[in-house]
């Protein structure tokens with residue numbers, strides 16, 4: 102499949118797009134034509150999770166044979182998720198919740214980061230590249246661990262993760278410093294997340310300018326959600342959820358389903374839009390934000406304005422003011438107007454704001470609705486749903502459940518509604534305990550055990566074992582030492 106950039110007519114093959122991540126002009130890769138004649142949504146929804154994954158990845162990455170994709174899907178998922186059907190759909194009150202947190206790190210990023218390493222290695226082969234792929238990741242907590250698990254012992258890759266010293270939770274730290282694998286390296290940075298992020302960006306720039314890696318058999322890459330190889334696997338669970346409702350007789354193929362998505366960088370919800378473009382009968386895609394509600398305002402008014410306070414909330418993985426993947430949606434809605442796209446992105450970086458034309462906004466609102474829910478409201482919803490139905494949500498999912506309640510009141514048509522659940526409640530036990538009215542003194546691990554006793558839910562095995570695993574990655578380094586850390590850990 103031919104991919105193209107959102108900012109100019111630059112093209113790439115599917116393995117090239119995966120290998121490079123971002124386009125050379127700073128844009129994001131999208132299929133050149135969003136039409137998939139060989140793909141049948143009606144046939145694909147009947148399959149199980151792995152079967153759906155095969156169909157979708159083979160459609161979007163057709164430089165690979167069906168067999169190559171089948172092998173890759175098995176290597177990515179088998180034995181890695183604690184739910185037999187990977188992403189189950191469960192009824193909660195008058196809605197459904199699509200649970201995406203049964204992977205190794207208990208958050209939805211596992212679904213895509215399980216696939217990306219294998220896709221990168223295969224893409225490397227297809228492109229005739231022999232260098233080892235060295236993944237650099239700065240993390241505020243969740244992405245780093247999911248990337249470490251995904252790349253662990255994948256031949257031809259190596260991963261280095263930097264996190265802010267003292268800036269992540271006890272569980273998040275334990276998840277990273279105990280990470281097994283011959284090709285995994287982790288360091289704490291004396292600084293905050295922005296310092297870690299800036300440090301990584303500087304390494305990319307400096308190593309490129311100074312040709313640092315030439316002759317060293319290594320090339321740098323990143324695992325963040327602008328890579329098309331991370332977006333594609335997320336399309337799978339929209340089909341899986343639709344198939345679940347079909348099998349339970351809740352609908353017939355063709356009936357529309359609404360999805361509510363707790364949103365940060367706009368990757369997860371954009372995958373839902375891709376599912377719709379590929380023929381899944383999706384009704385509205387409802388974007389749920391926390392107090393950082395820049396997307397709510399944008400979807401309602403057409404003006405994207407990042408000049409606003411940044412809030413640290415209890416749903417930290419959604420604390421974001423510039424949602425990278427929105428660029429892909431705007432490109433598609435403007436019928437591929439790359440000049441307009443480049444202009445909006447320029448005003449965003451120079452002035453912090455841009456406004457899209459009224460016609461584009463109208464199209465956007467046909468497919469999307471938007472709601473926001475601050476910590477107080479999300480906590481109220483989390484506590485009430487737990488009392489009324491026994492269902493325990495995490496704070497990110499609670500933002501979406503709050504959005505779903507408002508959408509229920511506003512919407513015109515009555516149809517099944519699926520709320521995407523992006524993390525296990527045990528991963529964010531502090532705000533969850535507060536929301537259900539439990540006071541507790543003690544460390545984070547004691548709290549997790551207490552939450553398990555009270556809720557009757559088992560602690561996810563990967564969190565339960567953390568306390569007893571040996572710490573392997575104890576480096577704490579200055580910000581100016583990050584480049585040396587990378588160089589000293591090459592092959």
Ligand SMILES: *Cc1c(COP(=O)(O)O)cnc(C)c1O
Nearest residue numbers: 364365366367368369418523524
């Ligand atoms: C990353 C993340 C999100 C936001 O997803 P996007 O694809 O960035 O919109 C929501 N919830 C959790 C738990 C996450 O880790």
